Amino acid sequence: MIGIVERGRDDELHDRSGAANVPPARRASIAAMSARRVSVAVAAFALLASTACNEVDRTRWKARLGASDAQRALGERFAAGDGVERNLDEAFAWLEKAAGSGSVAAQLRLVALYGERAGPDDAARAERWLRAAAEAGDAHAQAMLADRILAGGGDSAEAAKWIERAAEAGDPRGQLEQARRLAREGGKDAEVLDLITRSAQQGDADAAWELARAGARGAAGIDAEATQRWLLAAAEAGQPAAEHALGDRYAAGNGVERDFAQARTWYERSASQGYAPAQEALGFAYQTGRGADVIPTEAAKWYRLAAEQKQPASMNQLGLLYALGLLPDEETAEQISFYTTSSGQHVSDVAEQLEKVAAVARKNNDRHAVEWYRRAAEAGFTPAIANLAKMIEKGRGTDADPAEALRLYQRAAEQGDAVALAEMARRYSRGDGVAKDPEASLRALQGAAEAGHTQAQIMLATMYASGTGVAADSAQAAKWFRAALDAGAEDAEVPYGTLLATGDGITRDDAAARALFEKAAKRGDAAAQWSLGRFAEEGRGGMTADPREAIKWWKLAAQQGQPYAQAKLGMAYVYGKGTPTNYVEGYAWLAASDVPDAKVLVQEMEKKMPPSLIAKGKKLADERRALREPKPPAPKS
Template sequence: MTFKRRVTSLVSSKGKLEQAIHYMETGEAVRGFAILSRLAAQGDKEAQFRVGRAYLNGQGVPPSLEDGARWLFTAAEKHHREAMFVLATLYVVGLPEDFEIKTMDAGLDLAPKPVSGPRKPDFHQGLHWAKIAADHGSADAQALLGYILTNGPEDIKNIEQARYWYEKSAAADCSQGHLGVALDLLQNNPTDEQGKIAADHLKKATEGGLGTAFELLGRMSENGIILPHDMKAAAHYYHEAAERNVVFAQARYGLMLLEGVGVEQHYGRAETWLRRAALNADAESAALLGDLYANGGELPPNIVEAAKWYRLAAEQNHSGAARALGILFLTGKGVHRDPDAATHWFQVAAAAGDVKAAADFGNLLLTGAGASEEEKNALKKSFEEAAAKGDLVGAFNLGVCLSEGVGSSSDEREAVEWMKKAAEGVVNAQYWYGRMLLEGRGVEPDPKEAFLWIEKAAEAGMDEAQVALAQLLVTGQVDGIKDHVRAFGYYRRAAEVGNVNAMFSLAAMYGGGHEVPENRIEAQKWFRKAAEEGHSLSQLMLGRYLVRGLAGVTDKAEGRKWLLLAKEQGIEDGEIDLDTLN
């Protein structure tokens, strides 16, 4: 080819390249890619680089990591600076394990080849290409090289060299370089001056939209470290980082919106950000969403939705969420009732360090849910070891084992000793110890002392203890002392947290005949709540209220339905009432 033809060809290629780039940038990516691919096949390194990027981004062609990597490699071998940087990035992020861009005998293989398997970072190849691109003046590659030298395997780590490349990149005003310098300064207890320099670099890094820089500035502002304590500024930085998919920032910003800290309170936006963080594997956010839906905020509680988020957090070993999910399975709220599933989630929570769950877990296993004799024996042994070391939850569970004959024959006397010890700090043990004193199990009956221990558990919020204490106050079983008003209060507290027996008793007190104001509308409401949970006597009472119009509204059809349900559960009065109604 003559010199004149070569010049004409070059001019023509340049014009086609510019035309292709124009198409790619103006919404006609398919046309642009068609031109680029022809130029790339002819050996144009800029076109080869752009074809590689098009494949990575799925621009004008279906996305393909493998095809993108191959074309970038082609351009990089011709020392295309950006291609070398992007290729280095791909190696550091990781290519599929069974994928090779180049083989020893075949050279570059541009033919499509299916690949599979997990990504495998290759810091050595990343170092090779990043170093060449950095030497060619790529500020992005210089920052990447600093990262590789900081975080790569020991044989290539070099903190001094990393610092040099970060500073060189930052001097060229590269956002990643500024971030690298800041992270390097913050590594080891920086002086006040170093902290200020780091904060300045982080602020420059935010100009390039780096989420990590926004997040770090948010942490500094929230905790008053290096930057002044400023929750409004922290909220701003977290919001910016959250928008850039930084999970920690999404969680923190969601919580700030929920609590109205540094930003105006907004439940809807809080839920949106917590949801995004949860779906990005933040267990704490998932657990918080579970609490939000379980307790209700601007909207009524949604237990089904709460169960979904508790499960997501529990599957990541979040102790509180696992215990909450166990309780839902135990009570059948938001999920089908399943003691075995409850046992599993209490076990997860206990293993993650939730002390209350350890007690719940022991109780469930000891009552037969989901445990073989071998498992129970092993469990008892673990309780013995824990109790011997002074663990109060272990002492409580050991007491239950001895009382119920789990792992051996029952021994009420030894059981009451362990239960008494556990009662010093375990609410469940306070209730059990009180019942043992009341019933004279392994010890001489002592109703007064029993009353005090059950009262202690009730005041600590244990709903079973609240129901038991209320019953004692209604019947006057302890020294003839009756206090219906106080009993009503305990029934109410237990009913409001979902205790079905408390719902029934509260409704009965509202129904009349007790030393509290009669309110049959409230009585019917609580009978209904308990009936919907399957409580047979509540179903009978709700049926009677509806059939007879005791709360002011008569609905014989619905009343018949509840009476029939009560009858099916073996309540004879349900059958009698149905016969009368018929």
């Protein structure tokens, strides 16, 4: 309205100033034109005030009359198809008008739209409007402009200027970038921390993540509680690295109660944004069943996404899934389905045909395994080198090549791979492909143990406990059994518990020993059952001395061929300790044990027992001695 009225006044002044020189007809024409303009304006305002005019019409009229807010709003409507048919050309036209009138909001909207369209000249258009908004004092635009300058390899000094201006204006992104810039200069830790904190307090997810990372590194002023709080803030705001880190915390029970399901939830949020480490972690969850059902195909899906982003560990895991035969083979899937459902049951040699198809599937899977192992190895992932060596050694998925396999094992061992070191320890011990070298074997075994190979740790501990190949050292034995136990190796429970029970190389702790023995005994470990029997007999580790409880455990161990349990059980029957006296049973268990002291007692019993009972005892002894003989391996399913 102001524009129209002012233009009318200009016409009047012009008319007056030149009235003496203007012909009457011309003066009449000018007067009529002015009247029409006023009429249009009056009609427009009447329409805008009318309830019959909808919001879109009112916005359209205001935009046509030059109102920049209306021009921007109309442009937004056309961009979104809100109340009008979507039309980007119209959107750009109206937003350009508003931006040209100084609307920073319109300028920034044009930056976004030109970025989305990405036409030939759109980048330049976007930068022009971004610069206009920055020069108009918009702090967010200033921070964005600095980012673009740096991303495009532009003038770092100019970028620093815009970052500083944005930070001074309180823009959270500007504060974060200014903090990063000052951190690179060094010596300004307090100022850096203050800027990041102010940015995070305004809700910047990246700043919250930076604070969480700083806290995890032990930065002054950020305790464990604050670290967790900032990590949660960043994760809840959708920062993918923070989401992944929070998932890791739940998986490890670090600062929160261990919860694999929660870990998977955060991995999923991060992975859905394309964050490769989270995709890898999610694949591992579906592979191992930690927080998710074991679904190898789902694990492979996430591993592939991570592998596409050059994650070598995911490549290795894909190789492992194929090598274990856990993924379907596309070539044979239809045939296998046919032979394993009712459709193929009418085939007379269905089992033979199925085995042929399965052999092809295994061959194809091995080939895929080798391909993924090679990709991971070429990317420098050491465990994949050892896995590839194993495949080449056995001729799976590729031609067998012992020399190449040895070369790969040696290469992986030199890089500190635990599996390769354990393999080289075995080879040097036996002279398999290399000269027999006990010292080299021990070095490799120690390296494997230090790298976390649990079987190497147990083997090394056993060597120290027995003095085989090394000087006996109970403290070293306890150290390595404990390391294996901490890594979850059940095989270390009984030997470490035994050291705790004897106090050999470690502080004696009967209660801790009993706990380990009970854990192993419940799984059927005969040595643990024998040890629990001893504890029950002697009343150790918090147990009440009870010969009947001792016999219960010795019987379980004896039936698995544990010789000392057999001897103890035999003595209990002979002396009626915890059970009624039974010389035949006592003789049988003592004779079956072949324990030297038991043999002496058997000889004494033979002097006093009738020949018929001795014969019966010997027959039972032979049967029970057989319990110690190695069992044949279970048939493959």
